[in-house]
Amino acid sequence: MCNVFTGKFFLIVALFSFQARFAAAQQYDVIILGGGASGTTAGIQASRMGAKTLIVEETEWLGGMLTAAGVSAIDGNHNLPSGLWNEFREALYNYYGGPAAVETGWVSNTLFEPSVGNKILKKLADEKQLTILHKAKCTGVNKKAGLWEVTVFQNKKTRTYTSKIIIDATELGDVAALLGVKYNIGMDSRHETNEFIAPEKANHFIQDVTYVATLKDYGKNADKTIPKPQGYNEAAFANACDIADPLHYENPNSNCHRMMEYGKLPNNKYMINWPRDGNDIYMNVIDSSAAARAREYEKAKLHTLRFVYFIQTKLGYKHLGLADDEFPTKDKLPMFPYFRESRRIQGLVRLTLNDMLEPFSQKTALYRTGIAVGDYPLDHHSNENKDAPKIDFIKVKIPSYNVPLGSLIPKDVDGLIVAEKSISVTNIVNGATRLQPVVLLIGQAAGSLAAISAMQNVEPKQVPVRAVQKALLASKAYLMPYIDVKPQDKYFDAIQRVGATGILKGYGVPYNWANQTWFYPERPISEYELLQGLRTYYPILDGFQGSGRALTAGYAWQAFSKIDSTLTEDKFSLMWKNISGEKTYSATAAVNRGLAAAMIDACLHPFDIPVDMNGIPLK
Template sequence: MFVKKYTVVSALIFGMLFANAQQKLSTKVLVIGGGTGGTAAAIQAARMGVPVMLVEETPWLGGMLSAAGVSATDGNHRLPSGIWREFRGQLYKVYGGPAAVETGWVSNTQFEPSVADSILKAMAAPLKSLDIRFGWRFDRTIKKGNTITGARFINNKKQTLIISATVTIDATEMGDAFASAKVPYDLGMEAGSLTGETVGITETNDVVQDLTYVAILKDYGAAADCTIAKPAGYDPAEFDGACTDYYIDSTKPAPAVNSKTMLEYAKLPNNKYLLNWPKAGNDTYLNIVELTPEQRAKELEKAKATTWRFIYFIQHQLGYKNLGLTNDEFPTADRFALIPYYREGRRVKGIVRYTMRHLAEPFDYGEPLYRTSISVGDYPIDHHHKKNPSAPQHLEFYPVPSFSVPLGALIPEKTNGLIIAEKGISVSNVVNGTTRLQPCVLLTGQAAGVLAALTVQQRTTPAKVSVRAVQKGLLDAGAYLMPYIDVPYAHPHFAAIQRIGATGILKGTGIAYKWANQTWFYPDSVADANSFTKYWQQFTGKKPDQGNEVMTAFAVPEGFKETAPQPAKPVVKPLTIGDAASVLFEYLKQNSAAGDLKPAPISREDFNKRLSTAWTQWNLSNFNLTRAITRAELAVMIDHLANPFATEIDHKGYSRVK
């Protein structure tokens, strides 16, 4: 009797302990990783009313923007799209306006990492359908057949958390979730024969970009002595050429800046200095992608050691003894960032692969992926390989126009229930050099959130959600589809121009320009009749669509070099309002359900009369059939009368109009 009673009690105790050691939860959308893209995805999906669980290992939200300490954003200063505009607007409120965050010269937007974490948490806090779990490390995905159904997590007490979900978003820094599920991926550089990119990569390799363990220094006053003990292995020659103040070996490239300018590269508000200096600085080459968490942690000590040596160099060799590790940023014992700055990891094999040629020649090469855009960016191709001499060194600031990320890059080719955010989207290694940057990743994450929410609401799979439905959700959230710098969000016809740009009926002009590439729509320029006729016929299926034309070998197109912005080219043949009306009237005769001019016009005279009334309702002026129509007016007219954006397209951008 005693033995039986003891056994029952033991079983109860064991059951209670096991229950405490393992939790099982369920949700509609599971976001693995609270980094830049994951946080944006979770916030957006929750705003659409879908139950979301976000699981993050660190106590912070934001990844690159906060926990990794890379709080000097790269790009999109003139493309304030969606959640990036919202985040930046909150920074302006905290610091007192745009000028207050222009503290360094590498970026227009610099801020303290802890402020980024606070802002993102404040954005998430009101969302009742968003459940955030901190302190849990991703362990493995859960898969049933070809569908991801959730994931397993572990905390530092060895407890486990199992979450089942309808849709899972991999927002890990290096694509750990999709790799765990054995979803096919690329790692390293692809040969040009595989991508069509003729940028000097002749053989596939496993080279990834250098990573950085960021530290932030603070000016404690001229009299302060914040010097650290000499780190093991310190040799000032490691940093020879970082600045003109220490340039000994003349065989190395000559530095362009002195020590003061080097430190002000990413100067933050409140006299803080972000250490993320790529030239003979604290970048480190480590390919740790395929290692276990324990192996990674051991290897990352090497990256930390590089930054310790760089700090010692700054304090002792350059004489900045007053600069010491800030004591009010990261909640870590060594005051370093919570995580390293990973520039690259695995890249999923998606429904489409976005390559350099798609980016540089969006209207001329291959599939018209720009029509499926869900995120925009304008930073150059920027690869960090200075600490790996065997890697190609010529991909730093490669000239490209601003660009649009296609939806298909977020969706694995052969796996259901999974969406990719962060840097693991389906792009080539070269293109990762620009899609990896903070504002672009924020926007890609926001798109992942829209896609996840629609997948749940429509009870379907991510691959079956309409491209146009995702784009509409993004426009509703104030995001850009096309990277037009001359059609800001406040433009009265922003949405119409974005929609028509995404159909390809009216196209922008791309220019590579320094650190902020551009695409111009020229809304106030006169529309060209020949271009309109060509692209309208492509839309209606009367001419072959993009991708059926003969393509030439890639070269940097004329005008994509580092040139100043140019005015719109003179039109060959001005298009009048009457010309456009004639084309659209004929279209409506065959497609009476299109547009918002109901009932369909019965005669050209009736059409012109009703068009005159609608013109004012559309917030346009000076209706005159004989005058030239501007590109903005034409976009509005097409949008309202034909509504081509409602025509479904596939993930390669091809219209389903026959």
């Protein structure tokens, strides 16, 4: 956590040591406070784009919730291999020996040992323009003459670093709060967000926290039973073996062995992160002091140790003990708990449930500004808070979705970008955007935005949406969550660009634990569908006629030439042959959705028309 002073005349003796005040500050383009999931990917992306970047991380690991908090089972995005999330997963495949080697537990398609995740992220972060300070504590942030001054305590020394842009990638949004950014905590009122399932009145209840444990199989004859923890009560874990799927089943389904296989990791280790009478615990330390947080963390640790003792004694897994080769801690537990929820800033835009349910029918068009994709349901953990309203969010059926750029940018503080789980979304939406792949991609987008902002010397809110999206596409990241168009596909970039205009729309399908949006590139498209989409950007077509007939190349040219009078049929035919791969051009050739997107992209370049943070074209 940082101490923050933004006025001109505050006493700074407590903030800076004598040495730091008079030493020349080391200069960076971007400073990232927090080397968690989003902070790591933000640093990699910004540095790859040429920005001199610094990550300040309090632990000796990278990865945050994926590694240092022990949540090493990926939730969602298995079929959306976007950007740095995909690079991380491919590195896991290479390390363990392929996809099957990491499908060890039934909760996820990708499970790994936390220490391995840390090693892989450190390797990915080995970039020339990226510096990482481990075991370093930010002790102050001050803005002076348009630059951020960040003071850092490391190895018993205090140093000052400056940058044009800072990214708050802390677990709980601490930097944004101390800089005066307005934020929300807890559940929103339906009257404020217009979300039908939100509670009548707002409250400060957040999701449960979990102090994860990693257990290791020491062999069938081993006895790794820990001392009986203080306050242990077997009855507290009475329903721990209930593995009923909340998406489909109402009745308990007891299977203790299968419960243990939930988070089985490679090399006979087990992630203990179990919600039902397991080690979830309710606490809200978001606005607490560091000392108060530490006290609550000890309570969370104790609760997890009680569950571990239950597993070892009542369930008979005494050969499973706390892994001695994972976390660099005395107690063999992770460095900090798994926070599912943090502050949520008031950003330039806010993503709501309605934007997820019906992205193409809102007054705004936030989908056009997408910078990260996700497919997980609205998964809220709130069983341990007996006072919280009991709302079954997970059964609200949403398709896959994207996260808008403006949700990373605070309304009221310049030079700051917010990542991790503190972006501008509603409490309900946070149940989906909090998951690991989405947070990794949010970090990558934050890094892109920061690099452009710093190198062009403009505020983040002034960076064109399309500039950030182009940088992400160049990194093989998704803008739109199309399950059936992969980065290696011929028309991937064109379909992503045209999809982000809304001229051709995808079809959302809620589907179990991996929601979907389909583009259907092979499906035929009608003249009418093409015209309806083009008219949203090109009103000149309002008088142009189209029917329900299947689209042909000749009709596409006629429509396009109404928009661009310089597009002759000869020019069009050359582009057609180049894009379609056909040797000859025929005006009667059928056009499917994929080819239509590629031709729209090549002939009209609608993605180059700027949009504002709400996705409204700037014409």
